[in-house]
Amino acid sequence: MGLWATVIFFAIFIPFQSSPQPQFEFRSLEPIFRITGQTYELPKGETVELECVVDNLGDNTIVWKQGERVITAGSVKVRKDDRMSLVRNYFRSHNLQIRNLNHIDTGNYTCEVEWQGQPRDITHSLKVLEPPQITHPHEGSNIFVNEGEDVRVSCTALGDPNPEVSWKRVHDGEIEQGLITNDEPGYLNLGKVKVEDKGKYVCEAKNSVTYDSVSIYLHINYKPLVHANQNVVHSGEGAKVDMTCIVDGYPQPVVNWFRKSGDPRTPGLGATITPDSNYVMSTDGPRHHLRIRSVTRLDLYSLFTCEASNEQGRSRESIELTGRPEAPTINSTPDGLFANSFELAFTVKSFSIVIKVEIRYKKKHTGYAEKSGWIMKNYHPTGERIGEQYYTTGITQSIFRVIHYNIEQLEPASKYEVQVKVENEYGWSEYSPSFILNTREKDYSHEYQRGLFGFASGSENVVSQSLTLTIFIICHTILLLLF
Template sequence: MRNFMPVLVGLSCLHGLLIAAITRVAGSLEPKFNTTAERVVVTEGSRAILPCSMEDLGEQKVIWVNPRKILISYLDRRTIDDHRISVERPYKREWNLLIREVRYNDSGTYECRINTTPKQVKKVTLAVQVPPMILSELSSDRVSLEEGETATLICNVTGIPKPNVTWYKRNSRKIDGKKERIGTEGEVLVIHNVSRMCDDIYECYVDNGVPPAVSKAIRVTVDYAPEVELPNKRIGQSATKETILDCIISANPQAVTEWRRDGKALHKSDKYDIDVFRDEYENSVTLSLRIKNLAKEDYGRYLCMGSNHLGEDQEEMTLYEIFTTTTTTTTTTTTPISTLNTRNPEYRYESDGQVPNNQDPSSPSRNHDYDGGRNGAVGPYAQSSKGDNSGWRPGTSHDANGQPVAGKAEDPYREEKRTQLPTPFKGNDNTWSVSNPNPDYPINGVHPVFTFSTLAYVIITSVVASLHFYV
């Protein structure tokens, strides 16, 4: 063992020398440092991590400097009184700067430095975006003006990047209520020569790509004088009944409204009822006047009035009386004795040398046919001298055009001659003996169907109908 002792001592000294040499070499190595500039974008209120990493730092020191060139950290220790800032080292080679609850004034270029000669620097730029915001105290809230004036709406906003401002009209008075875009983009909206149609809620919508977007409602009120409208300027009603007079009054602000009669305002009473129906969407009211138990003195002119601080308006309505007339109608029903023919019947007149009352004397005096029809038309009649009974009768052997009917023989006991008689045929006394009479062929202005029994039936039927009507 004594022979090996000098060897062991020599090896131990050699190891110490090697370690010292390695340490000196390591201390003389240059740190490896990524100096490429970087940009970090965050939203205000969030966290920002600014990267800085290196290798072979050795005895060198790392520091962070803010955009105002103030030292904020030395190695891993904070050198300023801001609890939001710290140096984070998840790995040995990393020296990241962490900023919590970032503010807009934290924006700028930060430097991560190593105190070498010359010094090495890595620059990291922090960009802080700010969501849009409307400054209500510097913006319009409610704008009131009169028709014809100019409205100026202001929506004062901030945000990074600069926000865009878009204007909308909500159309709250329309049934569908859909808003529409109006004007151009910008913080100011100007409406020239406003009318009552401009009375609405307007909205400025602000967005810059950084959520959330914001908006603000601005109420625009347009004042105007009353306008009175009558659905009807004349209305009628019968006495003892009631009626309602309506008028519509549009105004802003709402007008003082009333109905007047003979210069005096009408109020609720036993005679009158007055109701008011408001339409907030149209800035109008319907003033309804109910007049009960109409009398003669209630008919005439009524005045509907409306007024506000900008003026007044009025319209006149006339109430007139309606008179009712009772009309009595009598219905007479006639029932013929025999069945009427739908076609013109053929009648035969039997008489020796007797001519109808209206027969032309120049016509033959015997054996004549009369072609008389319904309502003045012409139909065939035959006249014969044979037989004991004289008169006109329906023919059996000829049709309506005077042509023989096939299969029907002439009456062997009568000599017939057909001829044309003038119309209308009024007949004579002999015509009362007509068999199967037709009421379209009157006798002396009287239909042959009106025998005594028929006449009595007609009279009785008329009396019963009249009694039924009055009952």
């Protein structure tokens, strides 16, 4: 009994001594980056995703930094910037996304893993590209210079990459190139500016991102330019007339009208015209009108002057208002019907009745110098009012008169140069432009003479032809004026 008790005691109270067990030390694998550092270039306002793909991350922590500034540590966002966030596209990716890029985002971004006291990392370079921004001049700027001066305007722009700057001109809606000097890019240089240089100019700045542009307006201060639509206006007592001058200048010129009666060679402008019920002034853009509702006899011996003035000077142009006839227009067909005569028909603008006609003609020679002198014919037309036609253009009234004259004693198969002028109570007109007529080798025989519309004609039909031709000439003259 005592022996068994001893055995049980040792079995219970003495620990079982086992053989020693082998010891194992677990080491984690080294993290491996699956990508290398990249360079990113994106425009301002875009979104970028910086990649960081790591194998064997284990329980290590990824840290994103911009320079030395920590952005995230693991899933914890350290930097308080709502534009930045972590993106896990798959289980090994730990990308950094930055939205609405700004210039402050430019720099180096490091994805770092701490492993056994030795950091492992990759670094990306991010460059935020800046679109061009023109800082000078401002949109819609106005530049004022005097005619003949030099113009120099600089155009400066910011941007990354550095933008290229150029100047262009907009002329009649078309863009013109080549307005910068080679040695001074960004400068608009214009030497001794002329009136034609005024207008819109555009500065344009370009880089790889986009472009920016600014428009300026160049104003040239220049002496007024005055141009009269007509230097001589033919009219008559009681008629309506419109005299117009076109004025250009900067600053906007002030326009005045003057009337000088009598001899136009007399010095001075005469009296300033004050608007009233008979003399009406109006402006339509650059056109300045003086309308006379009822021309007086004194007006018909007057010189009207349109004068424009501004800070740069003054200019003027004169218009003679006269009752004299205009130079006639010969309307006949050059090829005549007869060998020794020619039926001449012409129109003349004259309010007063034509009291005298002067026709001069000479034979044209070919192959050698002209030897013939002018042959003069003067006569007083009769029944001239039969060919009278009233016509109105706008406010201006006109009277056209058609006159016939049969030139005789011509040589057969010959050419003649003819000019005509007429006289009324106010004086003589200028000569008409030269007209070349051709006589036939022999007259048309009686049985082959035809009227204007193909009817058989004898001597009585010549009168019919003349009347028909008169009507035709009047209609033709009116159509020319209309169109």
